[in-house]
Amino acid sequence: MTDEQGTSGAILVVGGGISGLTAALEAAEVGNDVFLVEKNAYFGGRVAQLNQYFPKLCPPSCGLEINFKRVKDNRRIRTYTMTSVTAVSGGPGNYAVTLETAPRYVNSNCTACGDCADACPDEIDNEFNFGMNKSKAAYLPHEMAFPRRYVINKDGLSEDGAAAVKAACKYNAVDLDMAADTKTINVASIIWATGWTPYDPTKMDNLKFNESDAIVTNMMIERMAAPGGPTDGAIIRPGDNKEPESFAFVQCAGSRDENHLEYCSYICCMATFKQMTYIRERYPEAKIYVFYIDLRTPGKYEKFREKLMQDEHSTFIKGKVAEIIPESDGSVTVVAENAVTGEKIKQKVDMAVLATGMQTTIGANGAPVTLDTDPSGFVNSNPETGVLSAGCACRAADVVTSNQSATAAALKAIQVSRRS
Amino acid sequence: MDVQPDLDFIRYLKTAGGDTMKKCYQCATCSVVCPLSSEDNPFPRQEMIWSGWGMKDKLVADPNVFLCHQCGDCTAYCPRGAKPGDVLGAIRAYAYTALGWPTGLAKLASSAKGLPMLIAIPTVIIFVLWAISGGMLIPGAEDFKVYGYQRFFGHWDFHWLAKNVAFIDAFMLAAFGLAIVASYKGVTTMWAKMCEREGVNTDFKPSMVQMARDFVWPAVVEIVQHSRFRECGTNRNRETGHKPLMYAFGGLFIVTAWSAIANDVLGLWIPSLHGPMSVWNPVKILANVSAVAMIVGIGILWVNRSKSEAEDNITPTFYDWFLIWEIMAVAVTGLLAEIFRWAGLAAPGYIIYFIHLVTVMMLFMYMPYTKFAHLIYRTTAMTFERFRESSFVKNPLDK
Numbered sequence: 001m002t003d004e005q006g007t008s009g010a011i012l013v014v015g016g017g018i019s020g021l022t023a024a025l026e027a028a029e030v031g032n033d034v035f036l037v038e039k040n041a042y043f044g045g046r047v048a049q050l051n052q053y054f055p056k057l058c059p060p061s062c063g064l065e066i067n068f069k070r071v072k073d074n075r076r077i078r079t080y081t082m083t084s085v086t087a088v089s090g091g092p093g094n095y096a097v098t099l100e101t102a103p104r105y106v107n108s109n110c111t112a113c114g115d116c117a118d119a120c121p122d123e124i125d126n127e128f129n130f131g132m133n134k135s136k137a138a139y140l141p142h143e144m145a146f147p148r149r150y151v152i153n154k155d156g157l158s159e160d161g162a163a164a165v166k167a168a169c170k171y172n173a174v175d176l177d178m179a180a181d182t183k184t185i186n187v188a189s190i191i192w193a194t195g196w197t198p199y200d201p202t203k204m205d206n207l208k209f210n211e212s213d214a215i216v217t218n219m220m221i222e223r224m225a226a227p228g229g230p231t232d233g234a235i236i237r238p239g240d241n242k243e244p245e246s247f248a249f250v251q252c253a254g255s256r257d258e259n260h261l262e263y264c265s266y267i268c269c270m271a272t273f274k275q276m277t278y279i280r281e282r283y284p285e286a287k288i289y290v291f292y293i294d295l296r297t298p299g300k301y302e303k304f305r306e307k308l309m310q311d312e313h314s315t316f317i318k319g320k321v322a323e324i325i326p327e328s329d330g331s332v333t334v335v336a337e338n339a340v341t342g343e344k345i346k347q348k349v350d351m352a353v354l355a356t357g358m359q360t361t362i363g364a365n366g367a368p369v370t371l372d373t374d375p376s377g378f379v380n381s382n383p384e385t386g387v388l389s390a391g392c393a394c395r396a397a398d399v400v401t402s403n404q405s406a407t408a409a410a411l412k413a414i415q416v417s418r419r420s
Numbered sequence: 421m422d423v424q425p426d427l428d429f430i431r432y433l434k435t436a437g438g439d440t441m442k443k444c445y446q447c448a449t450c451s452v453v454c455p456l457s458s459e460d461n462p463f464p465r466q467e468m469i470w471s472g473w474g475m476k477d478k479l480v481a482d483p484n485v486f487l488c489h490q491c492g493d494c495t496a497y498c499p500r501g502a503k504p505g506d507v508l509g510a511i512r513a514y515a516y517t518a519l520g521w522p523t524g525l526a527k528l529a530s531s532a533k534g535l536p537m538l539i540a541i542p543t544v545i546i547f548v549l550w551a552i553s554g555g556m557l558i559p560g561a562e563d564f565k566v567y568g569y570q571r572f573f574g575h576w577d578f579h580w581l582a583k584n585v586a587f588i589d590a591f592m593l594a595a596f597g598l599a600i601v602a603s604y605k606g607v608t609t610m611w612a613k614m615c616e617r618e619g620v621n622t623d624f625k626p627s628m629v630q631m632a633r634d635f636v637w638p639a640v641v642e643i644v645q646h647s648r649f650r651e652c653g654t655n656r657n658r659e660t661g662h663k664p665l666m667y668a669f670g671g672l673f674i675v676t677a678w679s680a681i682a683n684d685v686l687g688l689w690i691p692s693l694h695g696p697m698s699v700w701n702p703v704k705i706l707a708n709v710s711a712v713a714m715i716v717g718i719g720i721l722w723v724n725r726s727k728s729e730a731e732d733n734i735t736p737t738f739y740d741w742f743l744i745w746e747i748m749a750v751a752v753t754g755l756l757a758e759i760f761r762w763a764g765l766a767a768p769g770y771i772i773y774f775i776h777l778v779t780v781m782m783l784f785m786y787m788p789y790t791k792f793a794h795l796i797y798r799t800t801a802m803t804f805e806r807f808r809e810s811s812f813v814k815n816p817l818d819k
């Protein structure tokens with residue numbers, strides 16, 4: 001094959017979650033140069049936070065590990081963590097993109113031995129676990145973080161802490177004077193794979209998220225259920241650590257609602273069925289109430305739904321929860337109207353799980369540069385301009401669909417590279 | 421279930437502010453956030469699907485439709501922008517027309533197309549009577565000062581019935597009488613339909629006294645106290661406007677009753693009771709306070725509605741605005757007529773007074789068909805709400 005692309009035929013993939021990894025690998029493995037940038041300190045995105053993903057209920061390491069290995073083995077992919085896009089200029093085939101890398105305060109000498117974390121006296125909220133526990137200010141983002149390198153949260157570090165962390169490192173890897181780094185790269189096309197953010201549950205004032213510990217989100221359940229999570233796999237009520245005897249799943253919490261996310265987030269119904277299996281593993285007798293508008297389990301997921309709906313301790317109620325009342329004993333009462341019987345239902349449960357939807361990261365945080373998005377913040381893919389989108393930056397989707405759209409975006413990006 | 425959608429009914433709802441109803445996807449958020457919806461009779465989700473399906477018979481006899489105070493919480497939380505609050509308003513507008521008698525007049529009052537006719541009818545009647553009475557003369561300053569508008573329709577020397585009173589009674593009592601008959605027919609029809617829908621055994625009927633004491637009176641007390649308005653979240657300000665307005669109507673009712681007695685009964689023996697009252701007369705004070713309260717109340721409702729419409733929280737309808745304009749016109753012309761009397765300006769005063777008579781007659785005559793009808797139908801629904809929970813309907817032994 002002749003090198004038609006020259007030096008400017010590279011592809012930039014923004015976002016290193018499952019979609020970004022797939023797009024980068026698909027493009028690199030057919031010979032394109034790829035820049036893969038990720039805002040977090042680790043690759044893997046939302047999938048890395050899951051306990052299992054449906055429908056086979058595999059742990060996320062199942063899909064991520066092989067991809068990390070492929071990235072490591074591929075010299076055409078240049079990876080940047082803690083890096084954001086700050087400016088884009090030029091046109092299709094010849095974009096100049098400015099990248100800014102935030103200081104990690106740990107250099108490449110790090111062997112992930114963990115001595116700095118052991119020595120560090122300061123603690124910060126563990127964002128990876130949605131603040132349900134603390135981590136040290138010098139930390140490995142999560143158990144299977146790739147790249148396997150520690151990070152220091154300098155704002156969370158006291159003066160003594162700084163000294164202790166520095167002294168603890170045998171490899172001279174701690175560099176607290178590290179500064180932000182800016183560089184410009186030239187690429188032919190850009191794939192936005194910036195993914196999604198759980199919709200902020202405090203925006204639904206009637207669901208009282210902040211007013212009771214018994215109200216959690218579906219992503220918090222994922223972290224609790226995960227073996228390396230804040231509770232080491234136990235699904236217990238934050239605050240009093242009670243083992244819940246009853247659960248209510250509040251579907252469409254923020255989705256299909258023009259006051260919040262006007263689209264269906266696609267995954268929350270399946271996420272709820274999946275989390276019912278987590279609950280059954282731990283509490284075979286617990287009561288589960290699922291409040292829904294419609295149960296949307298497309299295609300092969302229907303079988304999964306049918307199986308879970310056989311559960312004898314579970315009740316499915318057609319009617320959206322529009323009010324949650326925190327009770328004095330730590331439980332909550334969810335209120336809905338059963339649209340089949342026409343009765344108002346007030347169900348007291350030990351834990352209410354808000355099946356919050358997917359907001360595009362761009363919709364939640366704003367676009368870093370001018371982008372062609374729809375009103376919800378999904379990026380429109382345009383092969384003409386070479387600005388493409390993949391995964392949940394493109395539409396609300398499950399992992400399978402995200403990977404399909406990532407492959408599609410990679411193909412279009414390659415075409416733009418070869419054209420120029 | 422065999423559903424025969426009434427397409428005309430659906431079309432009517434769409435023109436009367438219910439154009440959003442088909443957006444509803446039955447999630448039932450509305451029934452939960454509605455502060456007035458009860459455990460046993462949640463609304464307005466069911467009403468939304470019935471209106472989408474054109475099931476008007478279910479809706480006209482549905483007390484929930486009339487229990488709704490259009491707080492707007494359902495509309496604010498509705499995930500689809502289906503505006504249940506507006507849809508229920510449209511159903512009420514339809515019900516007032518459907519229950520209205522005579523049908524022609526009820527239909528006329530149901531849309532903006534009828535507005536010219538609605539104004540023309542009382543205008544012509546009063547104008548013709550004014551012409552017949554021969555009183556169509558602007559009085560001199562002296563006479564205007566002494567008699568005010570009391571000789572609007574002229575004067576005769578028959579002691580037992582003043583000419584003015586005779587003429588005013590001729591059309592006002594007629595209009596009022598029509599409204600009373602129409603209200604009676606409408607309310608009894610509605611009650612019968614609600615009983616039928618609820619499956620009430622008509623063999624057990626409360627006496628008039630029981631009905632008044634156990635069901636009507638508590639409903640009226642609740643209405644006067646505005647306790648349901650206070651439950652409202654989104655349109656909380658409606659109580660601020662509705663309360664002074666309702667009290668103003670109460671005050672003016674007392675004033676009118678007193679005037680009738682003082683002029684037409686006591687005045688036969690005590691001639692000094694005739695003529696305009698002193699500004700310091702307690703009845704006159706009540707009248708003026710009520711007039712101001714009326715303007716303030718309706719003004720607040722006017723501003724609230726305009727604001728909600730500007731924010732697209734509520735759909736503008738003729739049904740809602742007719743009553744606001746109407747009440748504002750009554751209050752403003754009434755107050756202006758008084759001001760012109762104080763100022764001694766007979767000519768503009770007489771013209772304004774004429775318009776005032778027209779607006780008051782419109783208020784009475786069209787009450788059973790316009791939004792003003794909530795006065796009778798909501799009271800009926802709130803009475804029925806109590807009735808259906810009583811042992812006349814529910815056997816307490818069945819529990």
